[in-house]
Amino acid sequence: MKPLHCSHGHENPPNSRFCLHCGEKLEQASNSKIESGLTLAGRYRIVRELGHGGFGRTYLAQDLNRFGEACVLKEFAPQVQGTFALQKASELFEREAGVLYKLKHPQIPEFRELLRVKQQGEGRLFLVQDYIAGQTCRAILEARRSQGLGFNETEILKLLRQILPVLDYIHSLGVIHRDISPENIIIRQKDGLPVLIDFGGVKQIATTVASQVMASSPVTATRLGKVGYAPHEQMQGGIISASSDLYALGATVLVLLTGKEPSELIDPHTLTWFRSRHFSAIPLSPTLSRILEQLLEPHPQDRPQSANQVLQALTSQSPQIAYSPPPPPSPQTQATVAVAPAWIAPTPPSPPAPVAPKSAPSGNNNAALGWLGKLILALVFILAAGGFGWWAGNLWIESQLRSEQRGATPTVEDFENPVISPEDDDEPEPSSDFSPEERQRKQTLRQLRMNLGINYDFYVSLVDEAFWNEYPAQRGVPLSTDPEDVRLREAWDRIAANLLTQIEQLDLSRQAKQQLGSYDESDRDRWKVSVNRLRVSSRALYDLADAQFFRIFPKQEGETGPEFLDQPMGQIWQATVVDTVKALQSRKALERIVFEPGDTGTQMSGTLQPGEGKAFTAELGADQLIDVELSSDTNALLSIYSPTGNTIFLEDSRQHSFSGELPESGFYEFVVVSDADEPIDYQLDLTVDNSPESDISVDQGIEE
Incomplete structure (x- = not known):
């Protein structure tokens, strides 16, 4: 048996x-x-x-x-x-x-x-x-x-x-x-x-x-x-x-x-x-x-x-637990579901931490401390406070550990001189009505936000929108400093911590983050012009940006219409587009394919990090026959677009092959992106028949 x-x-x-x-x-x-x-x-x-x-x-x-x-x-x-x-x-x-x-x-x-x-x-x-x-x-x-x-x-x-x-x-x-x-x-x-x-x-x-x-x-x-x-x-x-x-x-x-x-x-x-x-x-x-x-x-x-x-x-100093009268036993209560384990060694923690809604009253705050001083302060609060106080201090320390792991070891100057200095920041001090633990967690979030270089007004609008989505009855209702709102303030801070952590994981450039809250239609038009000069369409541009953005914000998938662009979360997506334009201009995310006279096939290969992508362009003629084969992990997506965009052969597809006759002449686009959790290798093979001789050479510079 x-x-x-x-x-x-x-x-x-x-x-x-x-x-x-x-x-x-x-x-x-x-x-x-x-x-x-x-x-x-x-x-x-x-x-x-x-x-x-x-x-x-x-x-x-x-x-x-x-x-x-x-x-x-x-x-x-x-x-x-x-x-x-x-x-x-x-x-x-x-x-x-x-x-x-x-x-x-x-x-x-x-x-x-x-x-x-x-x-x-x-x-x-x-x-x-x-x-x-x-x-x-x-x-x-x-x-x-x-x-x-x-x-x-x-x-x-x-x-x-x-x-x-x-x-x-x-x-x-x-x-x-x-x-x-x-x-x-x-x-x-x-x-x-x-x-x-x-x-x-x-x-x-x-x-x-x-x-x-x-x-x-x-x-x-x-x-x-x-x-x-x-x-x-x-x-x-x-x-x-x-x-x-x-x-x-x-x-x-x-x-x-x-x-x-x-x-x-x-x-x-x-x-x-x-x-x-x-x-x-x-x-x-x-x-x-x-x-x-x-x-x-x-x-x-x-x-x-x-x-x-x-x-x-x-x-506390005393191990004795202070008891309150036990509540009456509850009947069997349903809860959640299971999830499966995978083999991994434990790593340092990074729980969510927090900051106050813009409407919250203010109190006093100490000046920004150096790396050592802040570390000691966080450890003191870890030992002295329970619940969120410990949680917030741990998040701050972990954010610095993640920076070290990326190769940017923080120095005293990094924390005494964040991207946004306390003197230039508009955030009010935490209310003196708050508990020491709540004040500390709000200060922790403020420090993390300033280190990321995120404007306070935009930050509040971003967290407010996410908070109202989770608590619809609170939409437009300011949170008070009263004890009855303590749970709601904790929830607001938890959401704020999650969003800051996600923005940090998105790894946006400093310039892209500093402009959050100000992107508009004129910016999007300018980005389109910039990539069109590279023979890249806005559709391919957005494919690359989407891969990065949705890896960190998967629940936002499909929300890229005009209404989304006007929301705070849409601003983060547009910041991702800014950095994607730069990656295309620097040729990090773009490669021109050139068929030498007499050649009928070519091969490109490389490795994509999670959320990373690459666009390939090739000038081809109408009525040519083409065969495209992508060899990669199933978590790679392939898109193929015609020069005018009138024909979409594949779009964000897990189908990794295409054969057919080309409808028009011009620059065709082949976009490969990864939605895997680990780095993946890829190989893109292009074969064309009736290839006309081309005098196009590999473009060495950024097109103006």
């Missing part, structure tokens, strides 16, 4: 009822596996299976409507049969979709849609969500176990400070994760932040369907959570609360520290943790040791009642 695998890929002997590694209940997975290469709903191309368990299979896929962007399809296939069961499941998912959609946090995979497809006459139901490239804490631990190592206290403290604000966020929305474990925390590849995955709501719906649709069947509703990680009240009575998530987090931390599974750490007779034996076996500070004991208290009322309480205890 074949071995059984849980949803995390752990292998177990046949007929096992529970996973020997993580405790998940095992069911025989459906045999109807979807093969790689198949496209579902004309949009999602299956790349490979990531794992499977009792509730279905999980697949890595490409979203063809978003330049082949990676995503995860998690099939919902409870052990029930019949159309009615699937319909009931669909109804429950629809009912809980609001919970999935409202979870908007940079450390939670975003839920995209509920997908229904028919395959071989069978209806199938999938949850589609963002793919997170990274490595689970479980995978990291397993790799270290082979070397006799585990996680050290420094790593654990960093993990706790990064994951507790995420728990505080979901708990504030009434959502309980219910399945926290090393398998369900991914250390994200791009920034080293922990991402919380595999919320228990999906499995809860599966068991609800099983119990409602097959009430007379032997199917038993599974208690959510893994044995050893979930507390007694959750496993036995299905009672969940914020404290049950915190218990699971404590168990996760203890496993990562000791390298031992819960079954090795829990007394089988009393079901309590062997505290003195294992806590004393690892060198822990009194603060962390005391906090772990509090998290693992068997009775819910004896544990911390909020993630923020734990965060404050980590940053």
Whole structure:
């Protein structure tokens, strides 16, 4: 018999009822596996299976409507049969979709849609969500176990400070994760932040369907959570609360520290943790040791009642957690979905940070400090403040680390003399009504914005628009300094931090960023004239700019009409066009193809970075036959345009070949862009028949 695998890929002997590694209940997975290469709903191309368990299979896929962007399809296939069961499941998912959609946090995979497809006459139901490239804490631990190592206290403290604000966020929305474990925390590849995955709501719906649709069947509703990680009240009575998530987090931390599974750490007779034996076996500070004991208290009322309480205890002098009365236990609450791990070593973190809306009142601020002074100041706030205070300081430090990794090592002068000096900046000082943590995070964002050289007025309009899109009821309503607006101010700052980070990743030139907010139609006309002199059309220009822009702002794809150009986000796109024009003029993104007399073919090759592209132009004649072949990764897009633009042979196409007769004479354009996450190699082969002799030579300079 074949071995059984849980949803995390752990292998177990046949007929096992529970996973020997993580405790998940095992069911025989459906045999109807979807093969790689198949496209579902004309949009999602299956790349490979990531794992499977009792509730279905999980697949890595490409979203063809978003330049082949990676995503995860998690099939919902409870052990029930019949159309009615699937319909009931669909109804429950629809009912809980609001919970999935409202979870908007940079450390939670975003839920995209509920997908229904028919395959071989069978209806199938999938949850589609963002793919997170990274490595689970479980995978990291397993790799270290082979070397006799585990996680050290420094790593654990960093993990706790990064994951507790995420728990505080979901708990504030009434959502309980219910399945926290090393398998369900991914250390994200791009920034080293922990991402919380595999919320228990999906499995809860599966068991609800099983119990409602097959009430007379032997199917038993599974208690959510893994044995050893979930507390007694959750496993036995299905009672969940914020404290049950915190218990699971404590168990996760203890496993990562000791390298031992819960079954090795829990007394089988009393079901309590062997505290003195294992806590004393690892060198822990009194603060962390005391906090772990509090998290693992068997009775819910004896544990911390909020993630923020734990965060404050980590940053205070006393390890004792100040308790508030525990809230009443909540019923089973649905949450989000899982995402698949990938192998990657953890890297330094860069969480979102913040700045105040333009309408916010002002207070006092210190003068800009040097690199060393600001680093010390950020570290002081990391140690002294919880929540966003730590989050903001970490973002600032990470922004400097990213600069170092790009080869631009910051100096004292870089930070004493940012692109925009404090004297020339229009941003008011943070209000004295704000907490020290909020003032610090706003100062952090201000520093990052000035280092990027972004005008304050444009910055506010950009963040306001994104904030109003997420909170439509707040459109046009100024945020006050009152305590009741603290959550909205945090949300505004979170959005601001994300946008600043994205602009930084776009790597615009200083000139392009300084003009944000001032681009208009006359600029666009001037850019068209500039590239036309190079025998390049505005269509090819925009193909190259789009590849860069949509790589960083994928949700803006398709939004390039006149209304978009008038919006703040449209200004960022136009700044991308500015730099693309320069790349064409410098020949970095442009190559002229010249057929020597008697030649019928030529070949161009190179390497494209993520979001990078290159345009090739060749003067060809009407009625010539041409054969074009692009050899590259599937994440390369090919466009072919006629000289007047009246004929578009291919546009942003994954079809990499074309043969046909040319309709007119002039300069044809061949544009290759990458929407891959890694550098890709390409080779472009052009073959022409009846090639007339040409006296055109390779253009050595910029055409005026």
